[in-house]
Amino acid sequence: MLASNFINFLYKCLLATVRSKKWIALATASSGIAASILPGGRTAHSTFKIPIDGDNKYVCNIGKRTAEATLLKKCRLILWDEASMANHWAIESVDTTLRDIMDTDQIFGGKVVVFGGDFRQTLPVIRYGKKEDFIEASLVKSPSIWPNIQRLKLVQNVRANEDPAFCEYLMKIGNGTEQFIGRDKIKIPSSFIIPCPDEDISLDALFQSVYPDLTCFGNDPYSLMSRAILTTKNEIADEINSILIDRFPGESKCYVSFDEPLNSN
Template sequence: MVKFEAIMLEDFLRCSDLTPREVRKKVLQQISGFLESMGKSIASFGLVPNDLSSFDVENQTRELLPERSITVREEDLNAISLLNEKQRHAFEIISHRVYENKSGAFFVDGPGGTGKSFLYRALLADVRSKGYLALATATSGIAASILPGGRTAHSRFKIPIDLLEGRACRVSKQSSLAAMIRESKLIIWDEAPMSKRSAIEALNDLLQDLMNSSEIFGGKVVIFGGDFRQTLPIVRRGNQSETINACIINSPLWPSLEKL
């Protein structure tokens, strides 16, 4: 790092008004991102100087920066005042858990077109506007694209597509993705009834591991939502009973979810 430091600092010094210390941190964050893409951690290479911590460097890499740069739209903030009675009830219960640092695992149930996504957008805008992280995910890419900053749950939490290989999410506890998940105040998973219960149980295992907690979903505030009247999980060559057994309602987690 010392040998090539001057060369690596050049572009950052030319294009910004940052202090030398901030520029050095930017370079280290870029290196950390490159290493992470190869499954490595910068902490393993002794590149971080004593006046910076590995957490400071890794915590601002490619996973976290896009989340922090999500624009909160005015119309989503205004949506809070337009919520109907049942949406407002759910909004207040969930917000209370978020800002009081209390755990909460919810299932928002409602037929298609009754305003679940409208509620999610209001919650995401409220949390993000206060400077906190909120992760928006969905089972399908189409549903994820409706939510600001939305990703598929399989992509966001590295859940294996073929769950026969095991339930474990492929997230290292030392990665920036793990740091981002730990920092998040709210996690939303839309169209959850379309997903197999094993995927949702894998998320529970991941959060408990990352948060070092035996509470459901590691004590995080997590919202699942969807409509059981629509598409259920797809079980290859499965009969009706196998499909129903794969549903979230047959998960041991289901009785612990608060239904809204």
């Protein structure tokens, strides 16, 4: 399993190397956002025709005489990003399908399959499930797949090199070595916390911490790309966006876009 902030660079190099030899390399991901980053990427559910609501009964809807089966026969490499988010039943169904298409008992039909993911992040989502349900559904609990995977680990967080204390703190949380308070709570260091006497004052302090001078972004808008405020709900993100947009210097302008399909069918 591979996990790193710069794993996409490795993905692109791997895909480009295979495709430069005129071979077929399929780029898939468990989520649509991750798939959109990969060159020619599609979701695993779309690529392998996996039902969205499998409920432990995943079956790939690919017949042996279909165009999808022909593509899978010809491909040399399958890359699956965010595999740590996929239910192992879905991955096992792909394994079964490839064995059937290739008429072999080799794992994944003898294809080279590269999984990427970080089990410190989001695990498979089980409706109304508990922590143990998420773990049980993850790839590490697959008796037929996980023992046959060669695992590679990338351990250096290049993006966090400038903040080693925060990087070390995150690694302790991910590895389960950070000290717990009670059963399942951890203490956030005071240096990471913005005082919150009330909502307006705390928001102002947060904005000042992340975007200390909005006027400087007019000359260098790309510096905005390294800054972000994450929220738990979309409505809170919309509220923060509106407040920040109102604070940007200059006159606001609205550009309306109208798109039309080339073929209405």
